[in-house]
Amino acid sequence: MPESGTCAASLIPLLHAGSLPETDAVIASSISSLSKCGTIADARSMFDEMLTPFFSASLEHGTRRRPSGTHGGRTTFTSATLSSLVAAQNYGGKRSVKNQTSLGEPADTREAMGIKNSTITLAQSWGTTQGRLVRVEVLVLFSALIWILIEFFGSLRRRYSHGFFRFFVWAVYTLFTVLGPYTIGLLQDGPFRDQMFVLWGTILLVIQVSADSISVYSIHDIEQRKRVVVQHVLQIILVLWLILNCKGHNKSYSATIWIFWIHSVVLTYRKSWSLSDASKKGGLLKQSKVVADYMMIEHEQIPLDFDPVTMEGYKYIFHGEDEVASQLPIAPEYRVRSNESTFRMTTIDSIWRLIESKSFRNEETMIMMKDVALSFSLCKLLKRRLCGYQIGEAGLVKTLNFVLHGLLSEDGNYVRSFWVIETELAFLYDFLYTRFYLLLDHRGYKFIGFLIVVIVTILNSISGAFSRHYHRSKLDQLVHGINVTHWVTIVLLIIVLSLSTLVIKGMGTRWMVVDEICTLARSSSAFKYSYNEGQEKYWQRAMDQYSLILNFDYHPWNVLKLLSLGLIDATREGQKAGEKIILTDELIVRVLSGFKERNGQLEDGQSALARNQLLSQFSWACNLPTHIHKILVWHIGTTIAMEGHPVPPTGDHRVAKTLSDYCAYLVAFVPDMLPGHGYDTQRIFDAVVVEARERLTGCDTLSSRCEKLMVAVSPSDTILELGSRLGRELRSVFPEERRWKVLADFWAEFILFLAPSSNVEIHAEKLAAGGEFMTHLWALLTHAGILDRPSTTDAAAARGNSSGAPAHGTLV
Template identity: 75%
Template sequence: MGIKNSTTTFTQSWGSTQGRLVRVEVLVLFSALIWILVKFFGSRRRRYSQGFFRFFVWVVYTLFTVLGPYTIGLLQDGPFRDQTFVLWGTILLFIQVSVDSLSVYSIHDIEQRKRMLVQHLIQIILVLWLIVNCKGHNKSYTVNIWLFWIQSVILTYTKYQSLSNASKKGGLLKLSKVVADYMMIEHEQIPRDFNPGTMEGYKYIFHGEEQVASLLPTAPEYRVKFTEATRRKYTAIDSVWRWIERESAFNQEAKETLKDVALSFSLFKLLKRRLCGYQIGEAGLAKTLDFVLKGLISERGNYVRAFGVIEMELSFLYDFLYTRFDTEYSSFKGWALCFVIITVIVSNSISGAFSRHYHRSSLEQRVHGIDVTRWVTIVLLIIVCASYLVAAATQDWRWDIVDELHSNERPTWETGLVETSSVKRKAKKSWQRALGQHSLLLNFDYHPRNVLSLLSLGLVDPTREGQKAGETIKLTDELIERVLSRFKKSKGQLQDGQSALAKNQLGSQFSWACTLSTHIHKILVWHVGTTIAMDGHPVPPTGDHRVAKTLSDYCAYLVAFVPDMLPGHGYDTQRIFDAVVVEARESISGCDSLSSRCEKLVMAVLPSNSSCTILELGGRLGRELRGVVPEEQRWKVLADFWAEFILFLAPSSNVEIHTEMLAAGGEFMTHL
């Protein structure tokens, strides 16, 4: 009876007016906390790939999309008609639509933009109903209520506009079609006179394709005709570079930064065609190859710079898909935010929640003499103001820079052109810049417990047998230079590793290991062989030995964790990996150390027919690689092979997996 009476008492108190007030206060503050977490982690999720972190961000984002509407519903349904609670409702509405750094969690959410718009519009109408029926006539509260509501309407529009631009059924398809048609004939405009070092003659679109998108295609190809009048509607990258070079207000370092930003933005527009499946008109042209070999990576010192250009290009793509930084709202955001901050602080300091004579609510709650309702209002306003200040302090000027470069106006303190010093540094920090690692021979006996997957009812994907990741390796300049230098030495011709072996006079000896049935067979056989060849030799922090091991374990990591990034069907790759794990447990079970496992594979007798397993072939390759002496030559051969082979594996038709991984730390393969 005691438990029943306690339950009844709790239910009655929970359903009372004071109980509902407590619920609203807790939910309002919790919604504000979730908003802070979304803003904080939304801008950082592309720097971390850990599964738990991604799950945590997903939980926070899901709570964020649910809590605000639910709390507004409680205010709508309860006796909360006072201006104080209406102010809470408008702040909650503002919170729901004001996150710039995480407009959608997944690229699949982009196509649900109409549903999101309807949900936001319903909340806007509900809050408007609260405003119309609110009680109280405090002018300060009235100003702030309408200010937050109007800002919410504007932000809802900009969010929908941003999602429409990124939608395949909206602006993405429309604008990318213009770029695709244009690039089919771009090389015909300047057939001979072009210089990839200065971008002279490279007429890649930098800005203005939206002005051309309204034109109808004409016969016979039914593409948009790029006449002289049409060309005046857009800006090309070569003219932007010329303007930067002529502008005396920039020093040489600033000019190089601005050129890289402009080039990254143009490449980003070319890259968007891949999302739509359009034909790449410049593919296979000598002019395009010269742009890479004689422009981006024209010399040794340009390898890291070229990789930075690609990092910034992918940062533009990430912002375009997952944030709202590319909207027109961002260009005047600074002034709008300052206006909101000043208005909120000044008006509430005079007669609002910060004043001793603040507007008292008809529903009050005091704990130890403290007016909880008043302090909830104060905390909400402080959180909103602080978030604006933090956003202004951490603003990334890339989008403002491209807008200013398009206008070709002389830089002033109001523009992003004067903030070039932090652009490259922020672009470099935008990505995880680490390579996942996996050692098959070390981790094949890993047996996951999958407790989190069971507790989450499958929301967290279960880990498969043997699927244990090693410690990530920082992406160093040495790795970048080694891979890109192989691309330059091969003059852009992608080789599967045989060229690297031939240049080291070992092509005939290892040709058998380069002609296996699938690329996954080849990755795993060479990974096992590399592991065996390196067994017993400590890996130094730099040099060929480190490069070879890092790239070998990274390719094995892709097989185990991101199979869709590799050639072939991802599910087939997953099945091959699972089968090799079972084979390893059967053939080298009982060997507790990595060295003993390697030795058992080396000493294994191969069957006389061609039915060798991947592990048996890997053991044979490892035994032969050990015969390459001196050791320095062995490490050089392996480093050259993996640097060449990973470039060969990089091209992919699966655009979706690359765009998904942009929001999960980014992958080195995507950059390649």
């Protein structure tokens, strides 16, 4: 008798024990065919052909498919079970694995055939109903896990800018937008019409529109809001079709399904509302228009006297512009004019008076409350630049004094002023990339959602609807006696309940403070919240660095670009960032104090050289064709001048080195944030990299490269040679402390000169990547009414103006 016949004979009682009477004929036919096989390999192939009719007959009679369960006292076999029995018969007998079969088949060939057939069996089982059930369970739980990751990492985006972190968040966000629709699509199939699986579908709908810490990944996604909303609406309709065609009459499940479906409709409406509010073609445009028109006449409001220290006379809008946005403009300018509606808007001066009238545990708490309120008001002013509206207060003395004598007050607390700008940009980030601001205007949404989950959980627990004996699906899956399908439902509800609580807590106390102030403005109650958030880390507080002389020879492989089919941008030659440097209070003070000392005048570094009696020696290095030429020349010169001198953790040496490498980083990695066209900047950078490779061939260390550049060559006007000349001349400045001071003064002055920009989109885009120090300076200068840098002629005139009146050139 062939060995396969022996195997078949041993399987006959097992197969009959696991079959239904109606399937006996199918089994008998299969066993008969199997016994005629000559080898184990042939028998294994015959098994694969036998499985399909066997399971089809079982499924037609309502047999539950379980991996290794029971049905009416009979053992139910899967294809994996049968393959295991064949393998046991093949390798568990007295034959040696090293011997050949009766037909002379080698053992290694037999093993390869076994692997092949096991793979085929796995692929076939993956397409079965049981396989699809496993897929649905995994995808549903994975979608819930992705939601957890989205909520957690979404709130960290503005604190970290590492490339891998940004790629991870992008991948998670992409999966979040794809997995839900795909899983809901799997539930359309007939076997998944049970109430349990339809409940999963409604929970997935809720999950997809519940992520508050990241509403969009990039600012460009905001303008694709209609496509996003249409996709959600189609999924809502699909799930509604599943509800209407689902099988089962469990009243508790039916009520839960309808509650979650209605809740998903409400959340979809909220998501559509939030995206429209942040769109430059929607709510952002309307609200910013009210603020822009109002600020054109704000300085005309009485009283005419103003005090930037107490904010008296500064009627910047704090709240209420939404009510005015729906009103039509008034002739002849067709702008928002002073009327009853505009006077009902809450302004920052009245908010400060309100805060000062309340009692606090200490003065620091009151100051923090006032700073948060001011940041919220300044954020509304900054939104105008996203829409391209005119800044009506630009160029006014009152506006400049607000920064010089208000934010940068007489006590010299520059770090506090910088924190106000940080908080303002945090509000702007929340408005563009999250839905936290909706929790202020429509805070009932989250509470209702949390209440819904609590009520559903309690009612179903009381009724026993979540008990594994209360509702049994025809596709329940048991693993070691545990009903996996039942526990998937429990886990989903726990995740939805938990995140509804954690997101409210994680939105940041700054929003709670604003909410409290808005409540106080409408009533006369006392403060209920003790604010102590002065040290919260809103941004990464780090500055990227780049050294051209050190990294010009970097050659990227760009493998990720090829593997990602161009989704990841290619790294250019020589483009290798250095280690980040912590943004210290010393550096903040150095930059902002110089701005105040110059009475708000922007200088391109020549003023710093003049104060140190070195303008005549280095004036040639300040009169270059473009600002990019100047950045790279002074960066190369600074690198050469500092070579061989260890950089201390503090002092002028550290400030000069940090600012020099940061400006070089902007040239190499963020050219759109600097003057001129970004593509022109890239071409200049690429050309200098080639110049350095040709000039410094054979030099492997920074020291050897700087020493070679110190050797004068024939006169040349290339950026590399101009930087080499500057470095040689800087090394002649003694003592060294004077050299570091000159460079620190120059860079602290020059970086402010570079900050004004009309490219608002790059600043908004970088908010989602940890933020840039340049963005903070840009926002500060906007509130000072400085929107553009002066020309060289204007700057020279300002240096000769003894009256101290600022000259800002043309404001746009």
